[in-house]
Amino acid sequence: MAYKTLVAFTYFLAFATVIPLWRHSAWWVRGFDFPRLQFMIMAFVLLVAEIIFLDFSHYDTWIVTIIALAAFCFHGGWILPFTRLFPVEVKISRHNDPKNKISILTANVLTTNQNYKGLLDLVAKHQPDVLVTLETDRWWEDKLRVLETDYTYTMKCPLDNKYGMHVYSRLALEDTAIQYLVEPDVPSMHALVVLRSGVRVRVHFLHPAPPSPTENPASSERDAELLVVAKSVSDEFSPIIVTGDLNDVAWSETTRLFRKISGLLDPRIGRGMFNTFHAEFWFARWPLDHLFHSEHFTLAHIERLPYFGSDHFPMLVALVYDEPHGADQEGLVADEKDHEWAEQKMEEHAVEEADVHEPGKEKE
The missing domain is CATH 1.20.58 (Methane Monooxygenase Hydroxylase; Chain G, domain 1)
Structure with a gap:
């Protein structure tokens, strides 16, 4: 037996x-x-x-x-x-210059969760420069309106379909855009965040739909959105951050392909998994909430924050803009087959690099 x-x-x-x-x-x-x-x-x-x-x-x-x-x-x-058995991909910051520092708190709130006070308490405790909320509808927008006294720059897209998104920032937001790159009811947000030093950082906030029997029967929509954004940042020399609930795990081939095509770095490498979903089931958790960045940044802090009623734990990441110190940081490198695979995935949904709003870059 x-x-x-x-x-x-x-x-x-x-x-x-x-x-x-x-x-x-x-x-x-x-x-x-x-x-x-x-x-x-x-x-x-x-x-x-x-x-x-x-x-x-x-x-x-x-x-x-x-x-x-x-x-x-x-x-x-x-x-x-x-795990900590692996070399880190992103250096630890050598200084904590507040003028060049940016902290981002990402929280998938779960639309039906009503513990908005729990999230507000986390914001009050950690004082992030930027708060990104996902699955936020009009009810959540109303409850978070109190933040706008301190977070005077906002982007709002309340939706009832679990893909609403809001950005609240203490730092100035410029050249903002809300787009529906692949699916007509799944938004993404794009902007320049101006650090206190005046440095402008191109940021992309994403929340593509997952492959599941209740959402999309295939991962192609998610993959196309991730890869078209990766393609749009791949030839940029300016500081870049991409963050959000990507509905893909950090170790999947698609996420690795995103990292290869974009050239962005993952601060979790060599530090931990930071499993954010499912918050209520300890035995079934994996990293769905991500932040990737260009080599212009080093890591000041990374932390999974406590449970506040959602099925996701929030993530807090603080980066320091330090181009000289970060210049030799390297991530994954794409080969010809990787580029071909990425192009195939984008062509499947007729989306291309030019469709992505590129903050701070003038279109010809």
């Missing part, structure tokens, strides 16, 4: 490990990208159980044990960069 049970779980693990390698965009395929940490733990438990309970005089035992070991190594390879 023990043998049959271990074999069944091992072959399921093998399926769950191999299926994401298929670059099919169907939600049930891409869904296997998410729980790699859980699959790694499952592989370790199976490996230990097989060593203890199975008879290695049988050839079949070696097969299932090798499968479990291979799955553990495979998933571990995806997870490793998001």
